[in-house]
Amino acid sequence: MAREFLESFGGRVFALPMTIREPDQVEDFVAKTNQEFGAIDVLVNNAGGQFPQAALDFSPKGWNAVIDTNLNGTWWMMQSAARHWVANKQSGSIVNIVADIWRGMPGIAHTCAARAGVIYLSKSVAVEWAPHDIRVNCVAPGCCESNGFGNYPPEGSATFQDSNPMRHAGDEWDVAEGVVYMAANSGKFVTGEVLNIDGGQQLWGDPWPTGRPDYFRIS
Numbered sequence: 001m002a003r004e005f006l007e008s009f010g011g012r013v014f015a016l017p018m019t020i021r022e023p024d025q026v027e028d029f030v031a032k033t034n035q036e037f038g039a040i041d042v043l044v045n046n047a048g049g050q051f052p053q054a055a056l057d058f059s060p061k062g063w064n065a066v067i068d069t070n071l072n073g074t075w076w077m078m079q080s081a082a083r084h085w086v087a088n089k090q091s092g093s094i095v096n097i098v099a100d101i102w103r104g105m106p107g108i109a110h111t112c113a114a115r116a117g118v119i120y121l122s123k124s125v126a127v128e129w130a131p132h133d134i135r136v137n138c139v140a141p142g143c144c145e146s147n148g149f150g151n152y153p154p155e156g157s158a159t160f161q162d163s164n165p166m167r168h169a170g171d172e173w174d175v176a177e178g179v180v181y182m183a184a185n186s187g188k189f190v191t192g193e194v195l196n197i198d199g200g201q202q203l204w205g206d207p208w209p210t211g212r213p214d215y216f217r218i219s
């Protein structure tokens, strides 16, 4: 679907079924993309996933599934792209999609842990890789109306409109435009930064992906 959408604008699209959780598949994907286009200009790590659940109920398998996707998978992609850039003496730009973690994420604590890891990983390599002309930034969406909303129970998604002082959810374009700003020439003096696109959620709001527990209801 994404392929057809992009091709409808005349874009050239290379797609390959793979999982970012497997370093070998990541390396194969990055190498083939380089072959196809001669170079990668920008890496946007958007793949991610979680399931809303009380942290006391996380199983080892569930915890590992979320960390493996959001933290490990993002890292395999970053490292592979950067190795190609350095080997080919090319500059590069990475934008990692994270989340609005600043007041914690009760109900999806595993993804909060993984995204916090990605943010500080990004800040670290933004410095390590600056000599190679590689910029590394993050975009942190608040609640944004997307296909992913369907993964939440109705009592959870019902809280998303009150997740920020604007009292409505964002959308995919809000995030996409922030990514373009970071990745393009507009962001040429920005690295190691996190751009929050959250309607002010880090300051005020009450999102509960699992539904608001009675304890937190104020009548």
Ligand SMILES: CCCCC/C=C/C(=O)SCCNC(=O)CCNC(=O)[C@H](O)C(C)(C)COP(=O)(O)OP(=O)(O)OC[C@H]1O[C@@H](n2cnc3c(N)ncnc32)[C@H](O)[C@@H]1OP(=O)(O)O
Pocket (backbone or CB within 6 Å): 048, 049, 050, 051, 052, 053, 059, 061, 062, 063, 065, 066, 069, 105, 142, 143, 144, 146, 148, 149, 151, 207, 208, 209
């Ligand atoms: C402040 C609020 C912000 C809210 C806004 C945020 C929005 C978004 O981020 S939208 C994007 C949402 N997209 C998704 O959430 C995608 C959902 N799913 C996935 O990415 C994957 O299914 C996965 C990473 C959650 C699991 O991948 P995988 O390992 O392939 O799947 P398995 O089915 O084998 O599950 C492994 C293991 O994980 C646990 N588990 C998975 N789903 C659930 C669930 N719904 N409830 C409880 N536990 C779950 C479970 O332990 C599984 O093991 P088994 O039970 O032994 O199968």
Ligand SMILES: NC(=O)C1=CN([C@@H]2O[C@H](COP(=O)(O)OP(=O)(O)OC[C@H]3O[C@@H](n4cnc5c(N)ncnc54)[C@H](OP(=O)(O)O)[C@@H]3O)[C@@H](O)[C@H]2O)C=CC1
Pocket (backbone or CB within 6 Å): 018, 019, 020, 021, 046, 047, 048, 049, 050, 069, 073, 097, 098, 099, 100, 140, 141, 142, 143, 144, 145, 146, 147, 148, 149
């Ligand atoms: N919507 C929101 O409010 C927020 C979203 N985010 C993050 O933004 C990103 C996009 O969100 P959204 O569009 O809603 O999410 P979706 O769940 O709709 O899409 C996630 C995408 O990630 C891909 N993906 C998942 N696991 C893997 C994997 N192991 N390897 C390769 N690809 C994978 C999926 O591919 P496939 O379809 O093939 O499985 C899918 O295309 C996610 O990382 C999400 O966590 C963060 C904060 C808030």
